[in-house]
Amino acid sequence: MSPRFTLDPFIEQYAHRTSSMLSSQIRDLLAVTARPDIISMAGGLPFTQAFDPEVILRTVRRVLEEDYAAALQYGPTDGYAPLKHSLVEVMREEGTVCFPEDIMITNGAQQGLEIITKIFINPGDHIIVEAPSYVGALNSFQSYQPRIHAVDMDEAGMIIDRLRVMLRELDAGGNHVKFIYTIPNFQNPAGITLSTERRAQLIEAARDYDCLIVEDNPYGLLRFEGTAGPTLRSMDRERVIYLGTLSKIFSAGMRIGWIAAPHPILNKLLLAKQSADLCTSSFTQRIAHIYFSEEDWRGQVRRLLEIYRNRCHAMLSAMDEHLSGLAEWTRPEGGFFLWASLPDYVNTSEMLASAIGMKVAYVPGSGFFPGEGGENCMRLNYSYADDEMAEEGIKRLAKVIKREVSLAKALGLDKRS
Numbered sequence: 001m002s003p004r005f006t007l008d009p010f011i012e013q014y015a016h017r018t019s020s021m022l023s024s025q026i027r028d029l030l031a032v033t034a035r036p037d038i039i040s041m042a043g044g045l046p047f048t049q050a051f052d053p054e055v056i057l058r059t060v061r062r063v064l065e066e067d068y069a070a071a072l073q074y075g076p077t078d079g080y081a082p083l084k085h086s087l088v089e090v091m092r093e094e095g096t097v098c099f100p101e102d103i104m105i106t107n108g109a110q111q112g113l114e115i116i117t118k119i120f121i122n123p124g125d126h127i128i129v130e131a132p133s134y135v136g137a138l139n140s141f142q143s144y145q146p147r148i149h150a151v152d153m154d155e156a157g158m159i160i161d162r163l164r165v166m167l168r169e170l171d172a173g174g175n176h177v178k179f180i181y182t183i184p185n186f187q188n189p190a191g192i193t194l195s196t197e198r199r200a201q202l203i204e205a206a207r208d209y210d211c212l213i214v215e216d217n218p219y220g221l222l223r224f225e226g227t228a229g230p231t232l233r234s235m236d237r238e239r240v241i242y243l244g245t246l247s248k249i250f251s252a253g254m255r256i257g258w259i260a261a262p263h264p265i266l267n268k269l270l271l272a273k274q275s276a277d278l279c280t281s282s283f284t285q286r287i288a289h290i291y292f293s294e295e296d297w298r299g300q301v302r303r304l305l306e307i308y309r310n311r312c313h314a315m316l317s318a319m320d321e322h323l324s325g326l327a328e329w330t331r332p333e334g335g336f337f338l339w340a341s342l343p344d345y346v347n348t349s350e351m352l353a354s355a356i357g358m359k360v361a362y363v364p365g366s367g368f369f370p371g372e373g374g375e376n377c378m379r380l381n382y383s384y385a386d387d388e389m390a391e392e393g394i395k396r397l398a399k400v401i402k403r404e405v406s407l408a409k410a411l412g413l414d415k416r417s
């Protein structure tokens with residue numbers, strides 16, 4: 001236990017589930033990256049400056065003029081019904097047929113993850129995730145104390161042969177897997193997309209071992225290259241619990257996400273949400289409904305794609321120029337992130353302090369794994385930094401890595417691996 005936690009006078013009183021919620025040195029270090037002199041590729045923020053404030057203003061005004069009293073009031077736990085119709089349209093954009101009654105609106109996809117875990121997971125239950133996976137999901141999962149198994153990915157996403165081996169071994173030991181969690185499009189953190197062929201194989205494996213699939217799809221509409229595969233939900237409505245969000249295509253600040261799931265599961269989720277927060281904000285749900293039913297949201301997504309495509313390309317070409325031979329990285333076709341792997345004798349958590357010293361930041365890879373892994377990797381975000389910042393940030397990062405590699409070589413660490 002670190003000395004910091006022994007200073008907490010309440011340490012003996014917290015529930016066991018909080019043991020995985022401890023703050024980490026990495027998080028403390030990353031907290032300083034908000035300083036304006038640091039080029040941070042550590043965040044994951046959508047570029048909300050790309051929205052026209054006039055559009056937002058007139059949408060909010062409409063909400064208040066139409067029925068300000070209802071906008072200020074509690075609403076139904078499962079969400080504002082007209083917004084569900086808009087979300088059906090958003091899902092249709094990705095080729096997924098869904099009905100308003102299949103949807104429950106949540107406080108962001110994050111709440112979806114939390115309440116799905118709450119209704120399914122007893123301590124010791126088994127779940128499967130991709131390696132690496134989204135930290136927010138891992139945190140929600142861990143607080144309900146399951147055994148989390150991670151399946152490696154390659155450039156086509158989760159390696160289904162390995163998933164099958166894992167499922168077979170768990171099954172042989174009498175262990176049923178409650179769900180498989182996947183982010184099939186432009187995965188956070190790896191920037192990888194699950195191929196269409198693997199999507200079918202994943203569904204088949206889940207059917208064979210009777211597992212649910214949790215499909216977390218915040219970035220699906222942010223494809224700036226290539227062609228989209230079908231959503232898992234469109235392939236199996238009875239087995240897939242789908243998580244959507246408006247955070248990346250509209251506003252993260254409105255806190256609106258949704259779950260599309262089989263009805264019995266929705267009924268249970270409703271009870272879990274009720275005890276968590278009664279309802280999602282009536283005010284922001286109405287704003288979102290007006291925005292998605294009356295404004296040119298598809299045009300705005302196209303504008304966002306243009307920005308993210310350019311930023312991704314700027315970062316990739318800076319990496320080609322400055323990091324070739326020092327690292328390998330993924331080439332995303334959409335979303336916000338790419339994943340870089342350094343020589344395996346470089347520890348990116350240990351390197352972070354020197355990177356911050358050089359006024360550049362990234363997220364070290366190890367936090368994205370439920371167990372060991374990713375120690376020589378990092379997640380880089382390109383959605384927020386403009387081209388010049390990306391170029392300068394990567395240049396600084398290359399200097400830090402070069403220094404780290406030379407040091408490791410001088411100490412003979414490169415020979416040990």
Ligand SMILES: Cc1ncc(COP(=O)(O)O)c(C=O)c1O
Pocket residue numbers: 044107108109110111134136183188216218244245246247252256257
């Ligand atoms: C994979 C993934 N799932 C869920 C979320 C949470 O999104 P929301 O803002 O809808 O809670 C994020 C946010 O970055 C994410 O990357």
